[in-house]
Amino acid sequence: MSLTLKSLPREELFAPGHSACQGCGASMALRIALKALRPDETAVLVFATGCMEVISTLYPYTAWRVPFVHLAFENAAAAASGIESALRALERKGLFKSKKKVHVIAIGGDGGTFDIGLQALSGALERGHKMLYICYDNEAYMNTGIQRSGATPFRAWTTTTPVGKEIPGKPQFKKNLVGIAAAHEIPYAATASPAYWADLISKVRKALDANGPSLIHVLAPCPLGWRFNSAITVDIARLAVETRFFPLYEVINGRKYRITIKVPKPKPVTEYIKLQGRYAHLLRPEYSDLLKMLQEAVDSFYTWLEHMEKATANL
Amino acid sequence: MVVSSEKIKKVRILGLTGDEAVAQAVKQCDVDLISAYPITPQTIIVERLSEFVANGEVDAEFIAVESEHSALSVVTAAALTGARVFTATSSQGLALMFEILYITSALRAPVVMAIVNRALSAPINIHCDHSDTMGARDSGWIQFYAENVQEAYDLVFQAYKVAENKSVLLPTMVCLDGFTLSHTLERVELIDDTDALKYLPSKPTYPFPINPEKPITYGPLALPDFYFEFKVQQAEAMKQALKVIPEAMEEFGRISGRKYGFFEAYGLEDADVAVISLGSTSGTMRYVAKELRKEGYKVGTVKLTVYRPFPQDELAKALENIKVIVAMDRTLSFGAVGGPLFEDLRSLFYDSEQRPLIADVVYGLGGRDLTPDDARAIFKYGLEISKTGHVPEKVKFVGVRE
Numbered sequence: 077m078s079l080t081l082k083s084l085p086r087e088e089l090f091a092p093g094h095s096a097c098q099g100c101g102a103s104m105a106l107r108i109a110l111k112a113l114r115p116d117e118t119a120v121l122v123f124a125t126g127c128m129e130v131i132s133t134l135y136p137y138t139a140w141r142v143p144f145v146h147l148a149f150e151n152a153a154a155a156a157s158g159i160e161s162a163l164r165a166l167e168r169k170g171l172f173k174s175k176k177k178v179h180v181i182a183i184g185g186d187g188g189t190f191d192i193g194l195q196a197l198s199g200a201l202e203r204g205h206k207m208l209y210i211c212y213d214n215e216a217y218m219n220t221g222i223q224r225s226g227a228t229p230f231r232a233w234t235t236t237t238p239v240g241k242e243i244p245g246k247p248q249f250k251k252n253l254v255g256i257a258a259a260h261e262i263p264y265a266a267t268a269s270p271a272y273w274a275d276l277i278s279k280v281r282k283a284l285d286a287n288g289p290s291l292i293h294v295l296a297p298c299p300l301g302w303r304f305n306s307a308i309t310v311d312i313a314r315l316a317v318e319t320r321f322f323p324l325y326e327v328i329n330g331r332k333y334r335i336t337i338k339v340p341k342p343k344p345v346t347e348y349i350k351l352q353g354r355y356a357h358l359l360r361p362e363y364s365d366l367l368k369m370l371q372e373a374v375d376s377f378y379t380w381l382e383h384m385e386k387a388t389a390n391l
Numbered sequence: 392m393v394v395s396s397e398k399i400k401k402v403r404i405l406g407l408t409g410d411e412a413v414a415q416a417v418k419q420c421d422v423d424l425i426s427a428y429p430i431t432p433q434t435i436i437v438e439r440l441s442e443f444v445a446n447g448e449v450d451a452e453f454i455a456v457e458s459e460h461s462a463l464s465v466v467t468a469a470a471l472t473g474a475r476v477f478t479a480t481s482s483q484g485l486a487l488m489f490e491i492l493y494i495t496s497a498l499r500a501p502v503v504m505a506i507v508n509r510a511l512s513a514p515i516n517i518h519c520d521h522s523d524t525m526g527a528r529d530s531g532w533i534q535f536y537a538e539n540v541q542e543a544y545d546l547v548f549q550a551y552k553v554a555e556n557k558s559v560l561l562p563t564m565v566c567l568d569g570f571t572l573s574h575t576l577e578r579v580e581l582i583d584d585t586d587a588l589k590y591l592p593s594k595p596t597y598p599f600p601i602n603p604e605k606p607i608t609y610g611p612l613a614l615p616d617f618y619f620e621f622k623v624q625q626a627e628a629m630k631q632a633l634k635v636i637p638e639a640m641e642e643f644g645r646i647s648g649r650k651y652g653f654f655e656a657y658g659l660e661d662a663d664v665a666v667i668s669l670g671s672t673s674g675t676m677r678y679v680a681k682e683l684r685k686e687g688y689k690v691g692t693v694k695l696t697v698y699r700p701f702p703q704d705e706l707a708k709a710l711e712n713i714k715v716i717v718a719m720d721r722t723l724s725f726g727a728v729g730g731p732l733f734e735d736l737r738s739l740f741y742d743s744e745q746r747p748l749i750a751d752v753v754y755g756l757g758g759r760d761l762t763p764d765d766a767r768a769i770f771k772y773g774l775e776i777s778k779t780g781h782v783p784e785k786v787k788f789v790g791v792r793e
Contacts, residue, residue: 118603122468123610133611143601145471146610147494151464154456158426158465159601161452162474165423169450171594172472178603196464199457 079274084111087141089119094139096131099306101313102212102296103128105270106183109210109294110142112280118142118176120159124152124188127219128212150192153200153209156182160205179208179284185296186213186227190251201260201289208283209291211253214298222301226251229321230373231366233354234301244357244366249373254327257291261330264290268324270297271313275324275336282326295322303353315348320378325385332391333384342378345371392542393650403581409540409572412579413479413505413565414439416547418449419587423474423594426454426465430484431517432573433507437479459484463491463504467562470500471609473595475551478502481569482509482523489527495562496531496625498610501554501596502562503547504532508670508721509569510757518758519569521669521721525731531625533563533632534699536669538655540577542696543567545649548587552639555592558631568671570758586646629700636697653702656709658684658691664773665710667693667732668719672754672761676719679766690770695732703739715748715777716740717769721755729786750782754789765790 089110096103106128113119123129123146132139133146147155160180166172182200184193189211197209216234217223224234224246231245239245257265263286268276276294283290297313299306316322317337324337346367349355358367407415414436417425425444427437443449456462459480466476480488485506495502506524510516524534535550537543543565550563567573582590599607613621636653644650657677659665666676673694680692693709695702710716720730728734733751740746752769755761769789776782 120601120603130612133608135611135613135617138608138611140608141606143603143606144608144610145468145601147464147467147498148490151461151491154461154464155468157454157456157461158424158467158469158476159472161454161465162424162469162472162476163601165450165452166472166474169423171423171474172600174603176603195457196461199461202457203454 079277084277085113085115089113089141090132091139091141094132095134096127097300097306099299099309101270101298101309102185102214103131104309105212105268105276105294105296106210108270108273108276109280109292112277112284113179116176117179117284118174119179119181120145122152122156122159122180122182124184124193125149126185126188127214128183128185130219149188151196152182152184152188152193154196156180156207156209157200157203157205160207180206182207182209184209184211185219186211186215187217187225190226190253198260201257201262201291204288206287207289208280209289211291211293212296213293214296214301216301218298218301227253230370231355231358233357239357244363253293254291258327258330262290263288263329264326266292266326266336267322268292268294269313269317269322270294271310272317272324272337279326279336301354304351308351312348312351315343315351319343319345319348320374321345321348323378323381325381332388333381335381335385339378345374392538392545392655405579405581406576407540407544407579408435408574408576409537409543409567410435410507410574411439412540412544413547413567414443415581416544417477418443419582419584420548420551420591421475421588422449422451422477424452424454424466424469424476425478426456426462426469426476427478427480428456428459428462428484430459430481432509432569433479433481433505435573436505436507459487460491463488463495466502467491467495467498467500470502470597471498471601473597473600475594475596476502477504479505479507481507482511485523485527486511489530492527492530492532494610497621499560499628500562501560503550503554504562504564505547506564506566507569507573508566516757517569519571520756520758522723524564524566525722527564528699528731531561532699533561533697535563535565535696536698537565537567537572538671538673538694540572540575541579541649543572544579545643545647545651548582548590549639549643549651551591552643553632553635555596556635556639557598559628559635560598561625561628561632566670571671580647582647590642590646633700633702651696653695653697653705654709655694655696656691659693659709659713661689662691662713663689663777664715664717664770665691665693665713666717666719666769666773667695667736669695669698669721669732672719672721675761675763675766679763679770683767683770688770688774690773701735707739707743710747711743711745713747715750715773717750717752717773719769720751720753723753723756748776748780748782750776751786752789753786759790761790
């Protein structure tokens with residue numbers, strides 16, 4: 077299926093006028109993701125506490141033209157399972173009717189997904205609710221002031237992984253969220269990027285059509301927390317893919333891997349990190365070994381993905 | 392609970408434990424969604440409900456979640472669709488739900504939750520006290536406490552009736568003592584299925600249910616310019632509950648022949664000393680009070696069925712001629728003047744003209760038994776205070792080793 081800009085619905089379910097920062101990658105990703113809904117479909121959105129919830133629902137305003145539910149930080153997946161199941165029960169009993177097909181989409185940031193919300197997410201995926209979970213990953217707790225999360229990449233600066241004399245940036249690597257989701261053997265899991273809007277929309281489409289839980293992990297560059305010029309969010313998002321730093325792939329039924337945007341000739345990781353203040357220290361000569369480790373980790377993950385794609389091609 | 396002599400129609404009688412009685416009541420309430428996590432001693436409630444759902448006796452979704460935090464999140468969100476929902480928990484489970492308790496009440500989600508009262512860790516202990524629900528008394532939930540298995544059963548219906556009332560819309564806890572009620576087989580008179588459905592409010596249970604055709608934002612961000620008003624509306628709903636609860640109880644009396652009130656008083660007409668308690672202990676206190684009255688002592692009891700909202704005007708009136716009130720707290724409020732029931736009563740009577748003396752007894756922690764002898768000693772303690780006009784210690788521990 078080839079998507080064209082003209083073929084996308086004009087209707088904005090995520091209305092303008094919200095208070096996201098200039099160049100916010102997360103709001104871009106969500107706006108694009110909702111374009112995957114067909115005219116005969118609608119959605120109930122269930123949010124975790126975080127940037128997107130805060131910027132879109134400052135009482136008495138809301139940016140949402142679909143039902144929006146927010147309870148707390150760590151329970152978006154649980155709350156979404158409640159709504160999905162309740163609507164099913166009510167429909168069965170003739171107490172709920174909708175002209176359009178109703179999808180339940182849970183949305184959380186990396187903190188609400190990789191860290192505090194992981195248990196509720198795992199429970200919901202295991203129980204097999206028919207829902208899509210979208211994680212917009214800006215790689216730290218941006219809403220509370222740029223603290224590290226399980227999604228913060230190796231050696232990135234955050235306010236809780238400062239660039240100290242002894243410890244420069246986050247010593248640990250990023251968690252593999254799609255791997256965790258895929259280990260639940262759910263019908264569909266994928267990474268996505270706002271820079272590859274057609275890839276993002278087609279993945280949301282596949283997720284909505286999946287017969288069971290699905291997860292999309294979308295990279296959400298954050299000018300504030302990553303320290304880059306808010307005019308280049310899309311460039312940053314694209315470079316993350318072109319350097320293989322954030323490969324775009326999907327996993328079907330927890331088994332079949334496919335790289336959806338192939339990067340045969342990757343740019344060096346420095347092309348990506350040199351534009352971001354959070355990595356400024358890595359360009360200093362004394363940290364060249366750390367930069368090398370980062371490049372090796374990026375190469376090794378992509379190589380593994382290629383192996384997985386090949387090995388599972390006939391599944 | 393006062394049983395009327397006129398039976399309205401032929402009743403079904405079963406031998407049920409407290410847990411089974413709660414499950415039986417929930418089954419008769421046409422719930423749409425149940426979500427729970429196993430925790431002793433409430434587990435049997437959700438086991439029975441799972442069986443009812445698995446056998447098609449209840450047309451509901453049963454979601455066995457991975458934690459109590461998720462259980463309450465599931466039912467709270469589900470309630471926003473207008474579905475009738477249920478969950479149950481105990482002690483640590485309630486403690487884990489704590490964050491969501493406030494969200495449920497603030498979203499005005501009419502969730503009904505059975506709490507099988509049990510002590511909080513540490514040391515870990517699975518037996519009854521009220522430290523779990525007493526900790527949640529300020530969370531904006533209505534709290535009902537059952538004295539026996541029949542009450543546990545009956546209060547479930549009344550909880551839905553009040554919670555879903557459009558002028559209340561507050562989540563409600565039905566509290567029953569762990570093991571003493573949850574695992575004890577008693578005779579329970581069931582209400583008729585049709586009567587139950589007629590009694591319950593019509594669906595949707597929530598006045599603005601989730602509907603993509605009329606999108607609403609539930610759970611927004613409200614800063615200093617609006618937050619306070621949301622909270623005052625919850626306080627107002629609690630006041631409304633004080634009006635709605637007696638009506639709901641009255642109507643329940645008509646279908647069941649069992650009349651409930653905010654509290655049940657015994658012997659107050661001429662008593663000098665009144666002991667006020669919650670839950671199963673109240674039966675012991677009333678039994679001993681009867682014996683003491685035969686011996687000529689002017690004692691009475693109050694069993695408080697509705698603890699939140701606190702029925703202050705009604706209590707003040709019922710206790711206006713009492714010289715000494717002994718509050719029975721089955722929890723400790725560390726570092727406070729006394730237990731929560733004691734503090735509520737003391738502050739209630741501070742403004743009264745005939746200010747009674749009020750003493751606090753803390754008892755039964757971690758399932759420690761309260762014997763009739765202990766109960767007798769508590770009344771004697773109250774009588775002694777009435778004689779001397781002096782409360783010797785603000786908080787007296789009963790049943791603990793010296």
